[in-house]
Amino acid sequence: xxxxQHDYDDIPGxxxxxxxxxxxxFGINMFCMSLMKDENRKAFQANEAEYLxxxxxxxxxxxxxxxxxxxxxxxxxxxxxxxAKLGATDGHSFQHLAAVMTGNSQDDYxxxxxxxxxxxxxxxxxxxxxAPSKFLSGAAPAKNRTAAKPKAKAKAKAKPKPKVxxxxxxxxxxxxx
Amino acid sequence: xxxxxxxxxxSHVPAIGAALDNGRTEEPYWKRVFSGFEKSxxxxxxTKPDVAIIVYNDHASAFSVEMIPTFxxxxxxxxxxxDEGWGPRPVPVVQGHPALASHxxxxxxxxxxxxxxxxxxxxxxxxxxxxxxLFGKVDKSAHWPCPVIPLAVNVxxxxxxxxxxxxxxxxxxxxxxxxxxxxxxVVIFGTGGLSHQISGPRAGLINSKxxxxxxxxxxxxxxxxxxxxxxxxxxxxxxxxxxxxxxLIMRGALDDKVDEVYRFYTVxxxxxxxxxxxxxxxxxxxxxxxxxxxxxxxxHKRAAARAKVDRIHS
Numbered sequence: 001x002x003x004x005q006h007d008y009d010d011i012p013g014x015x016x017x018x019x020x021x022x023x024x025x026f027g028i029n030m031f032c033m034s035l036m037k038d039e040n041r042k043a044f045q046a047n048e049a050e051y052l053x054x055x056x057x058x059x060x061x062x063x064x065x066x067x068x069x070x071x072x073x074x075x076x077x078x079x080x081x082x083x084a085k086l087g088a089t090d091g092h093s094f095q096h097l098a099a100v101m102t103g104n105s106q107d108d109y110x111x112x113x114x115x116x117x118x119x120x121x122x123x124x125x126x127x128x129x130x131a132p133s134k135f136l137s138g139a140a141p142a143k144n145r146t147a148a149k150p151k152a153k154a155k156a157k158a159k160p161k162p163k164v165x166x167x168x169x170x171x172x173x174x175x176x177x
Numbered sequence: 178x179x180x181x182x183x184x185x186x187x188s189h190v191p192a193i194g195a196a197l198d199n200g201r202t203e204e205p206y207w208k209r210v211f212s213g214f215e216k217s218x219x220x221x222x223x224t225k226p227d228v229a230i231i232v233y234n235d236h237a238s239a240f241s242v243e244m245i246p247t248f249x250x251x252x253x254x255x256x257x258x259x260d261e262g263w264g265p266r267p268v269p270v271v272q273g274h275p276a277l278a279s280h281x282x283x284x285x286x287x288x289x290x291x292x293x294x295x296x297x298x299x300x301x302x303x304x305x306x307x308x309x310x311l312f313g314k315v316d317k318s319a320h321w322p323c324p325v326i327p328l329a330v331n332v333x334x335x336x337x338x339x340x341x342x343x344x345x346x347x348x349x350x351x352x353x354x355x356x357x358x359x360x361x362x363v364v365i366f367g368t369g370g371l372s373h374q375i376s377g378p379r380a381g382l383i384n385s386k387x388x389x390x391x392x393x394x395x396x397x398x399x400x401x402x403x404x405x406x407x408x409x410x411x412x413x414x415x416x417x418x419x420x421x422x423x424x425l426i427m428r429g430a431l432d433d434k435v436d437e438v439y440r441f442y443t444v445x446x447x448x449x450x451x452x453x454x455x456x457x458x459x460x461x462x463x464x465x466x467x468x469x470x471x472x473x474x475x476x477h478k479r480a481a482a483r484a485k486v487d488r489i490h491s
Contacts, residue, residue, distance in 0.1 A: 007408045008335070008407075008408055008411055008412075011379070011411055011412055011416070012378075012379055013377050013378030013379030013380075014374070014376070014377050014378075014379050014411070014416050015376065015377050015416075016335050016411065016416060017333065017334055017335060017376075017416075018334070018335040018336070019334065019335070019336075022242060022245070022334045025242075026242055029237075029241065029242045030241065030242065030243075032237075033237060033241045033242075035262070036260065036261075036262050071377055071378060074376055074377055079237070079242070079333060079334070079376075080375055080376035080417070081236045081237040081333060082237050082241075082242070085237070085262055088262050088263075094192075094375070094447065094448070095447070095448070098375060098380045098381060098448055101376065101377055101378060101380050102378050102379075102380050102381060103378065109381060112381055113381055113383075113445045113447075113448060114445065116383060116385070116444055116445075117372075117373075117381050117382060117383025117444060117445055117448075117450070118374075118379065118380075118381040118382045118383065120382060120383075120384040120387070120412075120413060123379055123382060124412045124413070125412070129412075132386075132413070133387075133405070133409040133412065133413050135390070135401065135402075135404070135405045135409055136386065136387060136390050136413070
């Protein structure tokens with residue numbers, strides 16, 4: 001059965017670990033969990049393919065693990081907190097895995113992080129939903145006197161409303177297709 | 178009666194724990210992070226809570242994919258640090274507060290929040306890193322300054338509980354604490370975040386504008402934050418940034434009006450934007466059994482609190 005479609009499938013470069021992936025990836029994640037124990041790490045390193053048989057992975061999942069294709073593991077139901085244990089077993093830092101997943105050298109990835117990380121602009125949507133969240137545009141309450149700096153109302157070209165009242169009827173537009 | 182006097186929001190980046198454990202806190206990269214918590218440790222020493230409730234998430238340590246409780250409350254007498262693959266962190270075993278914890282469980286379940294009860298549980302960096310940031314480094318053979326009630330939230334498998342559900346659970350926790358007969362001063366922590374994505378080709382995402390907005394509205398308009406849908410967290414703050422919903426449990430447990438007394442923000446620690454905030458309830462009781470504050474004194478105190486607020490570092 002094809003994967004159900006979800007609003008979050010529109011986020012680029014992201015495999016959301018949802019209940020469906022959790023079910024499909026149970027074997028991958030339990031395999032990774034087993035690597036918490038030294039004796040299991042040794043058994044895996046001695047014969048990777050043989051060790052993996054215990055976890056009833058699909059052939060695609062087995063291939064992704066053996067090739068250390070971290071993005072594919074995520075796509076097939078692996079979760080990053082679990083797959084990171086495989087990376088650690090290989091002696092890699094987390095930043096190494098992040099670099100691999102993003103297709104960067106570790107140096108370039110580290111530089112990007114030091115420079116403030118990956119910009120969200122242009123990275124929100126695969127289908128052009130690049131407008132910032134409406135929750136970013138609501139103005140702060142006017143009675144707030146604590147803010148020393150004037151608010152950068154960057155996105156909110158709309159009228160700066162003093163307060164977004166919860167009862168206010170709002171067009172629930174782009175949220176769900 | 179017991180009372181929640183303040184809330185603490187803090188990131189729980191594992192690399193912060195590793196830097197502390199490996200004596201790297203003086204390196205410029207890490208000093209930038211740790212220096213932001215010096216005042217917080219001072220605040221914590223002055224505040225001296227009797228109990229801390231710490232909302233955090235487990236990262237494939239105590240819970241694998243075998244069981245994924247949405248809300249799991251630690252009611253045990255103690256919680257050993259988990260072995261996260263490099264041996265347990267060299268921190269003391271966390272002492273619980275089983276009496277208050279089971280009181281909270283009983284109260285919030287009858288308020289229709291169906292918690293999982295954990296009478297045996299190990300705790301990972303998600304909890305011990307914020308403890309170090311607020312309590313300082315504590316030798317393995319010593320004791321943490323106060324007992325802790327862990328509340329583990331599933332934010333690993335989608336969907337985590339909604340922000341609104343978290344906020345309302347916080348309120349139920351406040352009610353539960355206030356119906357506990359002993360005179361305890363409680364601080365509640367919301368941990369995790371702020372913006373970060375550590376998985377997939379979009380890893381490394383940071384959104385400081387989002388984070389600042391979130392921090393600003395914790396005191397100004399938490400109800401607005403409680404309405405943010407999951408998709409907005411994931412798009413704007415990263416797939417793993419969704420764990421910010423845990424801060425809303427902390428916020429819900431505080432009074433409607435709070436004073437922001439401290440804030441710190443820096444990018445990055447490892448792959449994450451580090452955010453930290455301290456919010457105090459206005460009717461804070463200075464010491465056990467102290468008389469009610471006078472309105473004029475409270476007003477003065479609020480002004481003083483505002484003056485203390487540190488501007489965002491970025």
